[in-house]
Amino acid sequence: MNNISFADLNLAPEILRALTESGYTIPTPIQAQAIPLVLEGCDLMAGAQTGTGKTAAFALPMLQKLLPFASSSPSPARHAVRALILVPTRELAIQVEASVKAYAKHSHLRSLVVFGGVDIKTQTPQLRTGVEILVATPGRLLDHIEQKTVQLNQVQMLVLDEADRMLDMGFMPDLKRILALLPKQRQNLMFSATFSTEIKRLSAEFLVNPKLIEVARSNATAENVTQKVYLVDHTEKHALLAQLLRGSDAKQALVFTKTKLTASRIARQLQREGFSADAIHGDKSQLERMQALDAFKNGKISVLIATDVAARGLDIDQLPVVINYEIPSAAEDYVHRIGRTGRAGASGIAISLVAPEEEKYLVEIEKLIKCQIQRAAPLPKAEPAARPVERAPRAEHHTELRIRAPHTSTTKRPVHDAWFNKPYEPSASTRVNEPVVHVSKPNSQIPALFMRRKITPTDGND
C-alpha cells in the first residue's frame, strides 16, 4: 500500500504538478487509503491524527472530481459552490484553504475561506465572484446563508474536518442546520482524530454506508513523539518552564494552558524575562491571533502560549516541542495537543508539567493512550535570574537557541533545519498502531534535549 506513488492514484497532471511543487513525493498512509475511495464516490469515516496528511487525503480527490467543472469564465454562474469543507476553528480554516489553493493552483478551480471574527462584508464580494470550494467555520457560514450571500444548492461533496472537535465546541446544532440546506444527493467525508460514541452517532446520522479507514488507532499518540512528565508543584511551574525554555536546544516551543488568563499571564511573564513570547486565545481579536501565529510561523517569536481551542488545527512546520504548562482535564485534548509536534513523520517532544492536584488527569491520559509516560528527573534548580553569573560556554549545537528576547529574534529561519522543510517521509516510526514511549538515555540526570545553561543578566532581566 505504501509503495504507491501519487501517479498511481489517478490524479490529473495539473494536480500532480502542484504536488511535486509542494515537495510531496509519496502519499501518506491516509492519502493512499482515502484517495481511491473518495474517487469511487464512497462516503468516508476516517480516523486520522493531525499531521498525517489528512487535508490532502480529502482535498486531492475532491479537486480531481471537480475538475470537469473548472472554468476560466469570469461569470459567477460558472463557479457554483460544489464542495463545502466545514472546520471547527478559524486557524484550521485558513490552513485547509491554503492547502486546497496550493493543490488547485494549476486548475481553474477556485476556493475561498470564510470564518467569524472579521467583518462579514469583506468576505461577501469574494463569495459573489463564485468559488467551487468553500472552507468555512459553521457559525460564519450560517451568517452568509442568512444574508443570502452564498448558495449551497449545488454542493455535491461535504467534508467535516476534525469532527470530534466540532462536537466538543458545541457546533452540533449549527451543523444540523447547515446539513439540512444541502442537496440530499452528495458525498460525505468525515475526519476525526478520535472515535467517541458521539462521533459514531454523528457518522450514523449523516454518512451513507461509509467506508471506515483509520491510520492511527483511535486516541493513540504519535509514535515519533517522545513524551515526558515533570512532577512539579504548581508554584514552581513558571520557573521550570523558563528553565526548560532556556536550556532547550529547540528553536521554538508551543506551550498549552487551560485558561486564557493563564496563557496571557505566562506570555507577559516570559516577555518580562526576555523571551520572545506571545499568547493566542479566544479573547484575542482575529487580527491579533493571526499576527501572533504568523510571527510564530516565521520565527519572529519563539514561544507561543495557547489554549486548546486557539491551538486547534495549527499546522506549524517542524514544531519540535510542545509543553503542557497545565495538563488538560479531558484526556483526548492531550492527544490533540501533542499532535502539534511530530507531524508528518518528524520527531517531536511533548513535556507536561504536572502538579499533585493534576495527577488524576494524568492517570486518565495514560489510560487513554494505553501507556505510561516517562517521569523526568527534576532539573537542578536554576540560578536566580537577578544574580549576575558567568555565561555558560555555548556548545556548538546550541548556536541556534532561539528562545530569547524579542528584539534579538530574527525573521530568518534558523540554520540547523535538516528536517525543516523536508516533505513527509514515511518511516518505521510513522506506524502508529502501537504507541511507544521513547525513553531518554538512562542515568542522565538532565534530559538529553534540555541542557541547563546559566542565566546571564541579559537573559533574565528586563
Ligand code: AMP
Ligand atoms: P495535515 O495532517 O493535513 O495537517 O498535514 C500535515 C503536514 O504534512 C502539512 O504540512 C502538509 O503540507 C504535509 N503533507 C501532507 N501530505 C504530504 C505528503 N504526501 N508529502 C509531504 N508532505 C505532506
